[in-house]
Amino acid sequence: MDGRAAIAVNSGTAGLHLGLLASGVVPGDEVIVPSFTFAATANSVALTGATPVFADIDIDTFTLDPKSVAAVITDRTVGIMPVHLYGHPARVPELLEIAKKHDLKLFEDAAQAHGATIDGAPVGSFGTFAMFSLYPTKNMTSGEGGIITTADPGVERKARLLRNQGQEIVYQNELVGFNARMTEIHAAIGREQLKKVLAWTETRQRNAAFFDTNLEGVVVPKVAKGSTHVYHQYTILVGEDRDGFQQALRDDYNIGSGVYYPVPNHRLPSFQRPEDLPVTEQAAKSVLSIPVHPSLTQEDLDRIVKAVNTLAKAGA
Ligand SMILES: *Cc1c(COP(=O)(O)O)cnc(C)c1O
Numbered sequence: 001m002d003g004r005a006a007i008a009v010n011s012g013t014a015g016l017h018l019g020l021l022a023s024g025v026v027p028g029d030e031v032i033v034p035s036f037t038f039a040a041t042a043n044s045v046a047l048t049g050a051t052p053v054f055a056d057i058d059i060d061t062f063t064l065d066p067k068s069v070a071a072v073i074t075d076r077t078v079g080i081m082p083v084h085l086y087g088h089p090a091r092v093p094e095l096l097e098i099a100k101k102h103d104l105k106l107f108e109d110a111a112q113a114h115g116a117t118i119d120g121a122p123v124g125s126f127g128t129f130a131m132f133s134l135y136p137t138k139n140m141t142s143g144e145g146g147i148i149t150t151a152d153p154g155v156e157r158k159a160r161l162l163r164n165q166g167q168e169i170v171y172q173n174e175l176v177g178f179n180a181r182m183t184e185i186h187a188a189i190g191r192e193q194l195k196k197v198l199a200w201t202e203t204r205q206r207n208a209a210f211f212d213t214n215l216e217g218v219v220v221p222k223v224a225k226g227s228t229h230v231y232h233q234y235t236i237l238v239g240e241d242r243d244g245f246q247q248a249l250r251d252d253y254n255i256g257s258g259v260y261y262p263v264p265n266h267r268l269p270s271f272q273r274p275e276d277l278p279v280t281e282q283a284a285k286s287v288l289s290i291p292v293h294p295s296l297t298q299e300d301l302d303r304i305v306k307a308v309n310t311l312a313k314a315g316a
Pocket residue numbers: 011012013014037038040041083109111112133134135145146
C-alpha cells in the first residue's frame with residue numbers, strides 16, 4: 001500500500017489500541033469517533049485513557065458527517081477516527097481538510113473495508129495509521145487478528161515495540177508494552193486468505209449489483225462518487241417496522257439478516273453519553289443487512305430478492 005508498513009497483531013481491536021498509543025494519544029486527549037459502529041472503535045480510544053467524542057453520520061454512507069465532526073472539536077481534540085462502515089469508505093477528503101485546519105490526526109478504522117478505494121487510493125493509505133480486522137466475519141480472516149498500516153516510521157517502530165512487550169532486542173525492553181503478536185498459525189491462514197480476498201470482493205460486488213437492480217420498495221446502499229464499496233455488508237433501509245421485517249424474513253423465508261448496530265455506542269451502558277445524534281438513531285432503527293457473501297448461489301440471490309420485495313410490498 002504505497003510502501004506503507006503493515007504490522008500484524010492479534011486482533012483488530014489491539015490494532016486500534018496500539019495504533020492510537022503509537023500515534024501519541026494520551027489520557028486527557030479527545031478523539032472524535034462515530035457512535036454508529038462496533039464498540040471496539042470507541043473502546044480502543046477509551047483504553048488509551050483518552051475520551052471518545054461521538055459525532056453523527058450521514059444516512060447515505062453511514063459514515064462520519066464532516067459537519068457534525070467540526071461541531072464537536074475542542075482544544076483537547078487530537079484526532080478523528082472515521083470507520084469505513086460496511087465496506088464503504090468514509091468521507092476522507094473532507095475529514096482530512098478539517099484535520100488539517102485544526103491540526104488533528106486522522107486514524108482509520110478499516111476493519112470492514114479491505115480493498116475499498118477513494119479516487120483509486122485504497123482505504124488504509126490516508127491516516128497516520130489504519131487498522132484492518134482479520135476476525136472471521138470480515139471480508140478476509142486469519143482466524144483472529146488485525147493489521148496496522150502506517151507511513152510514519154516513528155509510529156511503525158512504536159507499534160512494533162508495543163506489540164512485543166516494548167522490546168526490539170530481547171530482554172532490553174524500552175517501554176511498557178503488550179503481548180499483541182499474531183501467531184505464526186494465524187499468519188499462515190491470513191496469507192492464504194490474502195490471495196483470495198480480491199476475487200471474493202468481486203463476487204460480493206456482483207451480488208450487490210444484482211440486488212441494486214432487482215430490489216424494490218427498500219432503500220439500497222448508495223456508493224459515493226469516486227468510491228468503491230467492498231460490501232462487507234449489504235445494508236438496506238427498511239421503512240416502518242424493521243424488526244418485524246427481519247423476523248418475517250427469518251420465519252417465512254428462512255433468510256438470516258443482521259442489524260449492525262442496534263444500540264449506538266453513545267447509549268451503551270459502557271459509555272452513557274448525552275450526545276444527541278439523530279441520524280445515528282434513525283440508522284439504528286432502520287438498517288438491515290441481508291446476505292451478500294461470496295458463496296451465495298444465483299438461486300439464493302433470487303430467493304432473497306423475491307422475499308425482500310414481497311415483504312416490502314406487503315408493508316407499503
Ligand atoms: C470487527 C471490528 C473491529 C474490531 O476488530 P476485531 O478484530 O474483532 O478486534 C473494530 N471496528 C470495527 C468497525 C469492526 O467491525
